[in-house]
Amino acid sequence: MSTPPPEPASEVAPARRRPAHALASGPEGPNALRPLLDTVLDALGDGAHARGGPLPAGGPDAVAAHVRAAAGDVLPQEGDPDALRALVHALAAGAADPADPLCAAHLHCPPLAVAAAADLAASVLNPSLDSWDQAPAASELEALVTRALAREAGAADALITTGGTESNQLALLLARETLGAGVRLVCGANAHHSLPRAAWLLGLPDPVIVPAPAGTLDPAALDAALTELPGPHLVAATAGTTDAGLIDPLPEIAGLCTAHRARLHIDAAYGGGLLFSDRRRDLLTGLETAHTVTLDLHKLGWQPVAAGLLAVRHPRDLAALHQRADYLNADDDTEAGLPDLLGRSLRTTRRPDVLKIAVTLKTLGRAGLGALVDQVCDRAREFAALVRDHPGFELYDRPTISTVLFRPAHATDGDVAALRRKLLDQGRAVLGRARLDGRLWLKATLLNPATRPDDLAALLQLVEKAAEQHLAHAVEEPAEGTTPR
DSSP, rough: OOOOOOOHHHHHHHHHHHHHOOSSTTTTTTHHHHHHHHHHHHHHHHHHHOOOOOTTTTTTHHHHHHHHHSSSSSSSOOTTTTTTHEEEEEEEEHHOTTTSSSESSSOOOOOOOHHHHHHHHHHHHOOTTTSGGOOOOHHHHHHHHHHHHHHHHTTEEEEEEHHHHHHHHHHHHHHHHOTTOOOOEEETTTOHHHHHHHHEEEEEOEEEEEOOOTTTTTTTHHHHHHHHHHHHHEEEEEBOOTTOOOOOOOOHHHHHHHHHTEEEEOTTTGGGGGGGTTTTGGTTTTGGGOSSEEEEEETTTOOOOOOOOESOOOGGGGGGOOOOOOHHEEEEEEEETTOOOOOOOSSSSSTTHHHHHHHHHHHHHHHHHHHHHHHHHHHHHHHHHHHHTTTTTTEEOOOOEEEEEETTTTTOOHHHHHHHHHHHHHHHHHEEEEEEEEEEEEEEEEEOOOOHHHHHHHHHHHHHHHHHHHHHHHHHOOTTTTTOO
């Protein structure tokens, strides 16, 4: 039997191009997506298996080499039909996986499957919340969700942001527009770096940094600063510090702000999730007194990035964000009843991050989210107890939220830093670092509700073994100019 001649290129090429050129939305969108989703899910699984742990082994150079090999020419003359599988596999193989119980360095949560699925729908439909005619349903959903979450924080309204940094910047902007360009930021030495950076970005006077000797803002030092310095003042308190998860004395700070007629902002990007917990929401007493509150649900909310909010007590403050663009919010359109969305963000093009949040809130409810919050906080206390009872380790303090600081007993700061990097290079565990009390600590931030008690024991055992190896090596090969310990 003779072999049939090949089809003309003009007939073959469209069939080969179809998957790459298909649209994600529209009548054919679901059919185009289904096989691609199988490719993505398979590549994610294969990449995670190739990684074999919470982090790829070998450090930055090894990861970069693997990515370069997988990517090749990132803008070839002719397309590669295998690009989706290859690059997703490379990303998964080279990822720091927050769903691994031994990946516990940062305020970076593993997202819920239902939230990630909702985020896919947002990407497919691709609405932009800068005008109603681009996002009719999404704009209404955003209004419902932001007001509900604002009420949880004792506020009246909220804006969706990309995270804590944007929320803090917006808080300072609203304070400047309300109190004038001379408003001075007063914050603790424990405050997030985005606050003084926002003051610089907005051209405000140099911030006043108040001591935080115990890791939280000192009310007496705050009182002295507000008494000595001319106003107006914006005081920024923290409910969940990045380094140790500590909460400033919010009621005392609120009282001082009232007495000195200072505006109060509370950065609750980390601790705001405690609002969902009946057992722990009292830790946030005083939050309702703030003029603005930063919240961030890609921390204790298990959302894919990004999922930040800024809650405001007085909706009139948001008038400062009002903008007019005839093609987006013409006067006659708004008078006719089309919602004006430009004043809901400093951004113009804006994806519907509210969808995944709304789906999560509706699916889990306050009780379901509260149970997840309690679970990770309880695990942190269990891990702290393991550290406290282990003679080879030193515990900084009992955790307030879900962050545990610890270090090998008798280790130097250099040992702690080197140990952390050793674990990263091995790809065995991902731990953070924090400096408190003048010393460097290993930081475990537990945000994975699937973490089990035996995972905690395995993490501590792994750190113990790595510490023993490091210290033994340090004794065998002392640094130049030093003597063996």
